[in-house]
Structures are given as structure tokens and as C-alpha cells.
Amino acid sequence: MECISIFDMLKIGVGPSSSHTLGPWRAAERWLSELSEETNLSQITQIKVSIYGSLSLTGKGHATDYALMLGLSGYDPVHIPTEEIPAAIAAIKANKSLLLNGMFPIHFNPESDLVFEKDFLPFHANGMKFLATTLNGAVHSETYYSIGGGFVVKEALENAKENEVQFNSFPYPVEKGRELLAYCKDSNLSISALVLENERSLRSDVEIDQGIHEVWNTMLACMYEGCHTKGTLPGGLNVRRRAFDLHLTLLGQSTYHNKESWLKEIRKTDVKFREILKWVSCFALAVNEVNAALGRVVTAPTNGSAGVIPAVLMYYLTIENHQGSFDEIKRFLLVAGEIGSIFKKGATISAAMGGCQAEIGVSSAMAAAALTELLGGTPEQVLIAAEIAMEHHLGMTCDPIGGLVQIPCIERNSMGAIKAINAAELALNSNPENAKIPLDKVVETMWETAKDMSSKYKETSTGGLAVGVFLSDC
Numbered sequence: 001m002e003c004i005s006i007f008d009m010l011k012i013g014v015g016p017s018s019s020h021t022l023g024p025w026r027a028a029e030r031w032l033s034e035l036s037e038e039t040n041l042s043q044i045t046q047i048k049v050s051i052y053g054s055l056s057l058t059g060k061g062h063a064t065d066y067a068l069m070l071g072l073s074g075y076d077p078v079h080i081p082t083e084e085i086p087a088a089i090a091a092i093k094a095n096k097s098l099l100l101n102g103m104f105p106i107h108f109n110p111e112s113d114l115v116f117e118k119d120f121l122p123f124h125a126n127g128m129k130f131l132a133t134t135l136n137g138a139v140h141s142e143t144y145y146s147i148g149g150g151f152v153v154k155e156a157l158e159n160a161k162e163n164e165v166q167f168n169s170f171p172y173p174v175e176k177g178r179e180l181l182a183y184c185k186d187s188n189l190s191i192s193a194l195v196l197e198n199e200r201s202l203r204s205d206v207e208i209d210q211g212i213h214e215v216w217n218t219m220l221a222c223m224y225e226g227c228h229t230k231g232t233l234p235g236g237l238n239v240r241r242r243a244f245d246l247h248l249t250l251l252g253q254s255t256y257h258n259k260e261s262w263l264k265e266i267r268k269t270d271v272k273f274r275e276i277l278k279w280v281s282c283f284a285l286a287v288n289e290v291n292a293a294l295g296r297v298v299t300a301p302t303n304g305s306a307g308v309i310p311a312v313l314m315y316y317l318t319i320e321n322h323q324g325s326f327d328e329i330k331r332f333l334l335v336a337g338e339i340g341s342i343f344k345k346g347a348t349i350s351a352a353m354g355g356c357q358a359e360i361g362v363s364s365a366m367a368a369a370a371l372t373e374l375l376g377g378t379p380e381q382v383l384i385a386a387e388i389a390m391e392h393h394l395g396m397t398c399d400p401i402g403g404l405v406q407i408p409c410i411e412r413n414s415m416g417a418i419k420a421i422n423a424a425e426l427a428l429n430s431n432p433e434n435a436k437i438p439l440d441k442v443v444e445t446m447w448e449t450a451k452d453m454s455s456k457y458k459e460t461s462t463g464g465l466a467v468g469v470f471l472s473d474c
């Protein structure tokens with residue numbers, strides 16, 4: 001059985017899209033790694049990349065071209081200073097050359113060496129063909145697919161849902177929600193405790209805690225940056241950042257010096273229901289405004305839905321439990337990662353395959369489930385929360401205006417976060433014996449809905465708001 005770690009579901013990377021930015025970036029890195037085993041990279045004289053389907057139709061709005069150039073140049077999306085990206089891209093364009101894998105200079109003209117094809121490859125909507133020519137005329141080529149959440153595959157596997165995660169033997173291998181509940185019942189473990197045991201089969205407790213710290217610190221830094229940055233987002237839609245003004249309205253000119261003291265300041269506030277809605281929206285908007293500006297975010301499970309989980313976790317820390325510590329953060333992310341993996345195995349987390357239900361819907365389900373455990377819910381209630389959250393996202397389309405992860409994507413994160421909190425409350429007041437729809441059924445239904453959905457509404461910008469609103473109107 002495919003074993004997916006929470007660190008596969010919660011990756012640190014650069015915006016604006018996990019499937020259209022992080023995936024191509026990782027594909028370029030992987031291709032160079034595999035290519036170096038076949039030939040000496042110093043002998044390569046030319047590289048061409050053909051981009052297909054959804055990647056082609058919305059690629060420039062999602063910075064697919066940037067990601068490929070940076071990946072070919074040997075930059076790491078986890079550590080590259082994001083403020084250096086514009087200069088790196090400008091240099092490649094101006095010089096019509098790049099340092100392959102950061103070491104070998106080759107001629108590279110983005111205008112001719114990145115080819116945006118309009119047709120779709122048969123396996124998946126997000127296809128890329130890499131081709132390299134060497135000094136002696138040898139040609140090396142490979143095709144990769146970005147299948148959502150930063151996952152990349154090379155060969156056509158069933159339903160376009162398999163990934164490169166190792167097929168390890170977890171002590172509690174889970175594919176379906178019913179299996180997760182059975183393990184919890186037999187072991188008398190909470191979902192978070194059970195998932196932790198699986199993670200321990202891959203890495204030490206120190207490594208787990210360090211990884212979760214890095215994920216949370218990235219989320220917190222992203223929210224902090226978004227709340228303290230004003231102006232207009234790049235891309236041509238002239239979308240004004242809203243998190244800055246909303247944050248200023250809510251917190252005012254309080255004194256703090258960094259993201260940690262900022263969090264402490266927020267936790268001192270006494271807020272009412274309407275302000276809670278504003279705070280949750282502020283956190284979600286902040287993350288996805290950073291994402292839209294090529295900032296560093298955590299795919300959760302994608303970049304386009306990166307704001308839901310941190311917003312709901314911040315809701316817990318600033319509204320529900322002012323004494324919440326790393327232990328609660330850890331449990332939250334363990335549960336969220338596991339629920340996300342169930343959707344990935346049984347359906348998809350790629351908007352190019354399933355529309356926005358695969359991104360905001362899944363992230364809302366992940367957040368709802370995690371919040372429910374922290375608020376004292378049973379494993380059964382945790383899965384009920386995930387089911388409720390997804391049930392009310394079924395059929396949601398992905399139709400970004402201009403191919404940018406801005407309209408309606410940014411607002412959808414705040415809506416997904418609010419739905420997650422609502423779903424958790426409904427689940428906590430539910431008797432599992434009276435539940436009508438199991439999580440596995442809604443996962444199955446989501447996948448059937450995805451297959452029935454027109455390609456116009458699957459991140460191609462050829463239907464819905466993407467064609468109903470003219471760029472001139474923005």
C-alpha cells in the first residue's frame with residue numbers, strides 16, 4: 001500500500017501553485033538528477049521543455065515558466081530567498097542563458113526553449129516533456145506529470161493518483177477512512193497518536209518535531225508577512241492586498257517585534273463572533289496573498305489552498321485555546337496530513353483533475369478534522385467533520401481569471417477556513433451512530449464528480465469566471 005507521510009502532504013515551497021509551480025520545479029530537478037546518471041551535464045548544449053494541457057493554458061499565470069527555469073538552474077524552492085527570484089529570471093531572459101544545475105552555462109532562450117503546447121497528453125492534464133541535446137548529437141528526453149500538491153510522476157499510473165512516495169510498510173497502513181477508525185478502535189489511539197506511530201517508522205521523534213516546527217514556522221511567517229505587506233499583487237489584475245488593512249483594523253498599532261510576539265499579542269485580544277470571522281479571513285487572505293506574490297508557503301495540500309489550514313490552526317490558538325502549545329500544533333498537523341492522504345489516495349488533490357473541490361475542499365476537510373480532534377472529538381467525529389467539510393465543496397470548479405491564483409482563489413481560502421470551523425462544530429454535536437454519509441463515500445463521490453466535470457472548469461481558464469469576466473474589467 002502507498003504510504004504517504006504528513007511531510008508529503010505539507011510541503012514547503014514557493015507560490016503560486018503546487019501543481020503548476022512547485023511540481024514543474026521538482027520535475028526539472030528530478031530530470032537533471034536522472035539525466036546526470038545517463039550523461040555528463042557539462043556535455044549538454046541545448047535544452048527544450050514542452051508544456052501541455054492545463055500547465056500550458058494557465059502556466060504563465062502560475063509561473064510555470066519561472067519554476068522550470070529555476071529548477072533547471074539548480075535553485076531549491078525550500079531555501080531560495082524569494083526576493084531573489086525576479087533578478088534570477090531577469091538574468092536568464094536578458095542573457096539568454098542559464099547555469100544548468102547551477103554549474104554548467106548553456107544557451108537558453110525562454111521564448112523558444114519553453115514551448116507552451118495547447119493539447120493535452122493522455123495521462124494527465126499537467127504534462128511536461130524535457131529534451132536535452134549533447135555535443136555529440138545524442139538526444140535525451142523524458143516526460144513527467146505534475147499531479148497536484150507538488151507530487152510528480154514519470155509514468156502513467158492508474159487514475160493519475162499515484163506518486164513517488166515510497167511503498168514502505170507503515171505499522172498502520174491506511175487507504176480508507178474505515179481502516180483508520182478500525183486501527184484507532186483496536187489500538188485505543190487517537191488519530192494523531194496513530195499517525196505519529198506511522199511517522200516514526202520513517203524518521204526519529206527529533207526529525208518529526210523538527211519537520212513540524214519548520215512547517216508551522218513557515219505558516220506563521222507567511223501569515224505575518226501577509227498581514228504586514230500592503231500594495232498590489234503582481235500579474236496584471238491589479239488585485240489590492242486586503243490582509244494588511246484588515247489586520248490593521250483588527251489589531252491596530254500594537255507593539256510587537258517579530259512573528260512570535262505578534263502571535264502573543266493576538267492571543268490577548270477579546271473578540272466577538274463577527275471579529276472572529278474577520279480574523280480567520282485575515283489569516284487566510286494573508287497566506288494566499290503571499291502565495292500569489294511568489295512567496296514561500298506550505299502546500300496544504302496545495303499552494304492554491306495553502307491558507308485554510310494555517311487560518312484554522314490560528315483560530316484554535318487565538319480563540320479556542322490561548323494556552324495551546326507545540327503539542328497541539330503537532331497533533332493538528334498530524335491529523336490534517338492523514339486526512340489529506342486519504343483524499344489523495346481515493347480521489348485527487350489536483351485542480352487540473354478535479355476542480356477546486358480537490359484543493360479548497362480537501363484543505364477544508366483536513367482542517368475540520370484536525371480542529372475536531374483538538375476540541376475533544378472522537379476519531380469518528382473527526383471523520384464526520386472531514387466528510388461535512390468536503391460534502392459542501394463537491395462540484396466546486398477551478399476557473400482562475402487570467403490563469404492567476406488570485407480571483408477567486410484567494411477569497412476561497414477564507415471561505416474554506418470558515419466552513420472547516422463550522423464543520424467541526426457540527427461534527428462535535430453529532431452522534432456517529434446517526435451519521436448518514438461516511439467519509440469514504442464522499443471521497444468516492446468527489447472522484448466521480450471530478451471525472452464527470454468538464455475540462456473547462458479544471459484549471460484551464462476556458463470556462464466559468466475565467467471567461468465570464470474580462471481582464472479589462474479588473
